[in-house]
Amino acid sequence: MKTLTEKIVLGVALLSLASTTFCDEEKSAALPEEIALLTVAPQVPPPITRKHPARVVVNLETVEKVGRLSDGVEYTFWSFGGVVPGNFIRVREGDEIEFHLNNHPTSKMPHNIDLHAVTGPGGGATSSFTAPGHSSQFSFKAINPGLYVYHCATAPVGMHIANGMYGLILVEPEEGLPAVDKEYYVMQSEFYTRGGYGEEGLQPFDMEKALNEIPDYVVFNGSVGAMVGDNAITANVGENIRLYVGNGGPNLVSSFHVIGEIFDNVHVEGGSLVNHNVQTTLVPAGGSAIVEFRVEVPGTFIIVDHSIFRAFNKGALGMLTVTGAENAIVYSGKQQEAVYLPEGGGIQTIKSAPSEASVAANKEQRILFGERVYEQNCAACHQNSGQGIAGAFPPLGGSDYLLSDPQRAIDVLLNGLSGPVTVSGVEYNGVMPAVRLSNEKMANVLTYVLNSWNNNGGEITTQQVAAKRSGH
Numbered sequence: 001m002k003t004l005t006e007k008i009v010l011g012v013a014l015l016s017l018a019s020t021t022f023c024d025e026e027k028s029a030a031l032p033e034e035i036a037l038l039t040v041a042p043q044v045p046p047p048i049t050r051k052h053p054a055r056v057v058v059n060l061e062t063v064e065k066v067g068r069l070s071d072g073v074e075y076t077f078w079s080f081g082g083v084v085p086g087n088f089i090r091v092r093e094g095d096e097i098e099f100h101l102n103n104h105p106t107s108k109m110p111h112n113i114d115l116h117a118v119t120g121p122g123g124g125a126t127s128s129f130t131a132p133g134h135s136s137q138f139s140f141k142a143i144n145p146g147l148y149v150y151h152c153a154t155a156p157v158g159m160h161i162a163n164g165m166y167g168l169i170l171v172e173p174e175e176g177l178p179a180v181d182k183e184y185y186v187m188q189s190e191f192y193t194r195g196g197y198g199e200e201g202l203q204p205f206d207m208e209k210a211l212n213e214i215p216d217y218v219v220f221n222g223s224v225g226a227m228v229g230d231n232a233i234t235a236n237v238g239e240n241i242r243l244y245v246g247n248g249g250p251n252l253v254s255s256f257h258v259i260g261e262i263f264d265n266v267h268v269e270g271g272s273l274v275n276h277n278v279q280t281t282l283v284p285a286g287g288s289a290i291v292e293f294r295v296e297v298p299g300t301f302i303i304v305d306h307s308i309f310r311a312f313n314k315g316a317l318g319m320l321t322v323t324g325a326e327n328a329i330v331y332s333g334k335q336q337e338a339v340y341l342p343e344g345g346g347i348q349t350i351k352s353a354p355s356e357a358s359v360a361a362n363k364e365q366r367i368l369f370g371e372r373v374y375e376q377n378c379a380a381c382h383q384n385s386g387q388g389i390a391g392a393f394p395p396l397g398g399s400d401y402l403l404s405d406p407q408r409a410i411d412v413l414l415n416g417l418s419g420p421v422t423v424s425g426v427e428y429n430g431v432m433p434a435v436r437l438s439n440e441k442m443a444n445v446l447t448y449v450l451n452s453w454n455n456n457g458g459e460i461t462t463q464q465v466a467a468k469r470s471g472h
Ligand code: HEC
Pocket: 374, 377, 378, 379, 380, 381, 382, 392, 393, 394, 395, 396, 399, 401, 402, 409, 412, 413, 417, 418, 419, 420, 421, 423, 428, 429, 430, 431, 432, 433, 435, 445, 446, 449
């Protein structure tokens, strides 16, 4: 016969035995539950303020849809959350994540997710393989803090990634990250299209180019210009900025750089090692970096992949616009301007493979299309309003050289121009490189120039350019 105390002791022992057997599952259920707030780049969910782990429910949807890759260029993106890069996920070290992957019924492909923040086979890929119109659930514990890439890992893996299936998940360290004023999400990736850079229309994926690792587009946040002009990220003078930088690849590594800034801190490869005073940081394909810097002066800071042709010719260019008071000690601005023309030079050629431009149906369209050609091929020298630069580049607005003989301008584009030339009474002695553009684009840009900045009007036709090109 057992005493009451003995019975209680036995009972407690049994209870604790029972609790150990299903401890893992029960403990998770005991954690407070919350739904993860997901954001679209460049936005980042707010810092986590709780001081304890939670069970975080993530609902992420895979969607296939046509979107803008560049002006006039469309692409069928495969995405997490209907956006490229996919939604930003923010959790805390020690959290248990209940992950729901929902594949939209309109999808043509099955998808899954490999989160580099997962410790387990496939990073979740096998447990999350989901057919169109289905939903999968799996759970993982965020053991290691850091900034991690996630991506689709369904065969053909390269193609799912190349079509836009990647994003970032931040596992904040238990103690949190130091407070900053602005946080942004920037992710680089490449696109391989049947047509070359800027070729208009809906562009299909090009497997051959992807295999050769020669992309037509290298972009930040999913498209050319996603972070420029009105879409630039912003800050005020004196603020501390933190960029969560990812690289979806699929192939290229990024030499991430902000022109005119020095990173005060870089969490190298998104991990716990912090480097200081860095100009350019390498972001591997399928990797990340957290960069932090204080903005001291106002202006536009250009964000690039410093493999620089990608920035100025393939789209890997973003902008950070900083407003506030000047600080002439930190940066003076231009203090003097003088002409410097070294000897030599000669006619050079800017190659831009003549591509099939959309054909203008009338003069108005010619002017419209010509404006884009001008911005991309002429404005760097002749300036946005055709005013030129005194002593270096002649004006195209009110130029007697141009207006007295518009046909001659075709020769200037085709052959370039060098040696002394007098424009509206002022002599220039520079080098204008021959321009490699299609006949259509040359006709468009010259018609645009003739009809801008109070010029006399008129039209240059594709036939006129063609005739000059063939030497008639
Ligand atoms: C790399 C700088 C540069 C680019 C780009 C450039 N030009 Fe020029 N352009 C010049 C220079 C320099 C001259 C004067 C050459 C000389 O002194 O002989 C000139 C001269 C001209 C002239 C004749 C002078 C005048 O003012 O009327 C025309 C017309 C012209 N450019 C049009 C264009 C058009 C259109 C484009 C774009 C398709 C273009 N240029 C792109 C540098 C450039």
